[in-house]
Amino acid sequence: MSTLSDLIEKAKNLTTPEPISGEQVKIAWNDRYIPISNREEAFYFLCAVNLLNAAIKRKAFKKEIHYGGIKKPLALFLMQLIETNGKYVDDFYMNPEEGPCLYVETFGLQFTFHNVNAKEEAIQNFMDSDRNHIKDWRGIRLQWIAGELFEIGLEMKRQ
Numbered sequence: 422m423s424t425l426s427d428l429i430e431k432a433k434n435l436t437t438p439e440p441i442s443g444e445q446v447k448i449a450w451n452d453r454y455i456p457i458s459n460r461e462e463a464f465y466f467l468c469a470v471n472l473l474n475a476a477i478k479r480k481a482f483k484k485e486i487h488y489g490g491i492k493k494p495l496a497l498f499l500m501q502l503i504e505t506n507g508k509y510v511d512d513f514y515m516n517p518e519e520g521p522c523l524y525v526e527t528f529g530l531q532f533t534f535h536n537v538n539a540k541e542e543a544i545q546n547f548m549d550s551d552r553n554h555i556k557d558w559r560g561i562r563l564q565w566i567a568g569e570l571f572e573i574g575l576e577m578k579r580q
Contacts, residue, residue: 425528425573426568427493427517427566438475438565443485453494457501460527461577463509465527465531468567468574470495473563474534486496496538499523503547515539515548516555524556534538 423431449469457463473491476482501523502513512526520535539545547553563570 423569423573425530427488428569428573429530429561432561432563432566435562435565438562439568440475441472441479441482441568441571443481445472445483445568448575449473449476449571450490453490454497457498457509460509461580463498464527465574465578466494467499467527470498470534471532472567472571475567478564480482491539492536495514495523495534495542496544499537499544500541503543506552512554512556514555515544517548521548524558530563531561533558534564559577566575 427484449472452465452469453473455462455469457468470491473486477488477491479484499515502508502510507513510525510527511526514524515537516522516524517539519541521537523534523537525532525534531559537544539548
């Protein structure tokens with residue numbers, strides 16, 4: 422299995438997305454509402470949602486999953502981040518000009534999720550607050566390495 426740093430380097434050089442298996446999609450879909458009580462579970466959740474975001478863009482998985490089933494658990498995770506001041510991640514922020522787009526940094530990676538449901542008052546308040554320190558996207562396409570990244574997240578959750 423690749424290390425995170427190896428995978429980041431690989432992602433920088435890819436020109437097309439890597440494969441995702443049906444079994445990975447099934448596991449990620451079934452785990453999208455896992456309770457999060459530590460950094461490893463948060464990382465796994467982010468890897469699972471990243472994998473689902475990548476999978477839904479592929480014809481093979483369009484009938485198996487839907488955006489509502491991805492966006493709702495993501496919004497719940499965002500609420501947990503806001504309520505706990507980002508417990509279990511290194512940083513998080515929302516860019517309202519990008520859909521809005523949620524950025525979550527953990528274990529040296531920057532996960533991004535566009536069109537996050539920001540209707541909740543707590544999310545709106547966070548976006549407008551000085552706690553929301555928007556940073557630039559690092560340019561690493563994590564969806565292109567979603568399958569391998571998911572396997573690392575799954576292994577971390579199991580330990």
